[in-house]
Amino acid sequence: MAKYTCPQCGEQIETAGIVTVCPQCHADMSAVVEAAGHALRQRAAELIRDDSVTTHEYIVRTRGLTKIYKMGDVEVPALRGVDLDIRRGEYLSIMGPSGSGKSTLFNLVGGLDKPTSGSCYINETDMAQLSAHELAWQRCHTIGYIFQTFNLIPVMTALENVTLPMIFAGMSSDEMLERGRMLLELVGLGGRLHHKPHELSGGQQQRVAVARALANSPAIILADEPTGNLDLHTGKEIIELLKELNVESGVTVISATHDLKMIDVSDRIVHIRDGRIERIDRREDIELEVGTMGGEETAV
Numbered sequence: 001m002a003k004y005t006c007p008q009c010g011e012q013i014e015t016a017g018i019v020t021v022c023p024q025c026h027a028d029m030s031a032v033v034e035a036a037g038h039a040l041r042q043r044a045a046e047l048i049r050d051d052s053v054t055t056h057e058y059i060v061r062t063r064g065l066t067k068i069y070k071m072g073d074v075e076v077p078a079l080r081g082v083d084l085d086i087r088r089g090e091y092l093s094i095m096g097p098s099g100s101g102k103s104t105l106f107n108l109v110g111g112l113d114k115p116t117s118g119s120c121y122i123n124e125t126d127m128a129q130l131s132a133h134e135l136a137w138q139r140c141h142t143i144g145y146i147f148q149t150f151n152l153i154p155v156m157t158a159l160e161n162v163t164l165p166m167i168f169a170g171m172s173s174d175e176m177l178e179r180g181r182m183l184l185e186l187v188g189l190g191g192r193l194h195h196k197p198h199e200l201s202g203g204q205q206q207r208v209a210v211a212r213a214l215a216n217s218p219a220i221i222l223a224d225e226p227t228g229n230l231d232l233h234t235g236k237e238i239i240e241l242l243k244e245l246n247v248e249s250g251v252t253v254i255s256a257t258h259d260l261k262m263i264d265v266s267d268r269i270v271h272i273r274d275g276r277i278e279r280i281d282r283r284e285d286i287e288l289e290v291g292t293m294g295g296e297e298t299a300v
């Protein structure tokens, strides 16, 4: 439940939903709601920020990362030697046509699959050198995953979905419930704690997935087409949420996407084609290009 005070008549409003005007005097409540949301996000940022990790300049480095899938006798090269350095706190989008290797790169960086050759370092640790136990620890504590199809557990409520990774991290149940509620409030779902995924809209399900990704204060959020199953407006809300988390908590966001709306929030855009990096754009350069085109909002 969120509590707001009407700036005009002082009415105390307690609601699990959205309030735009005061039910008593009809004053505009948007500034109050926005300010409360900001305070909540700042509180969350303090909880999410993980200062315990070592602070190397690059949080992810890949060298010659190659993946060849074997289909019987046929070899399918999905990544053909990717060298990529990702700075701590960066918002990086990976763009490219279908089949170019975005999800493959995502899976290798996230430790969900192993490369055929080459290396991926997270905080200067070579993922290939980790034991199965260490890799599981890394996945649980360092990385939060968001998928196109949300991948929530259908029989669990929003709160149970969000607290599940905390069980694996060994958190106490009181701490888990408090943090789970706080994270769901953070993504605007404080009034939907006990809803199951099928009782939520697509955008709300993806918000639960964002909250779940933040469960164990990850240093990295890996998002594979997080807006792929959402309409334009809902997709934009998810992008804005990820950007806010990136700016306010310093979490590194790496997102594979087809969504041109991501360009606005990305520090860099890595274009991949046929398993290779084609080029890397920095946002300043794109803004410059757009500027020289007379301010037209043209996607590059």
Ligand SMILES: Nc1ncnc2c1ncn2[C@@H]1O[C@H](COP(=O)(O)OP(=O)(O)OP(=O)(O)O)[C@@H](O)[C@H]1O
Binding pocket: 069, 070, 071, 076, 077, 078, 096, 097, 098, 099, 100, 101, 102, 103, 104, 105
């Ligand atoms: N498990 C697999 N077995 C065999 N081939 C695969 C496998 N996964 C992906 N591939 C192939 O690897 C290439 C890269 O696939 P990937 O899923 O990384 O592309 P993508 O850029 O994520 O595409 P999309 O935008 O459609 O999600 C494709 O040619 C694909 O067919």
Ligand SMILES: [Mg+2]
Binding pocket: 102, 103, 104, 224, 256
């Ligand atoms: Mg993909």
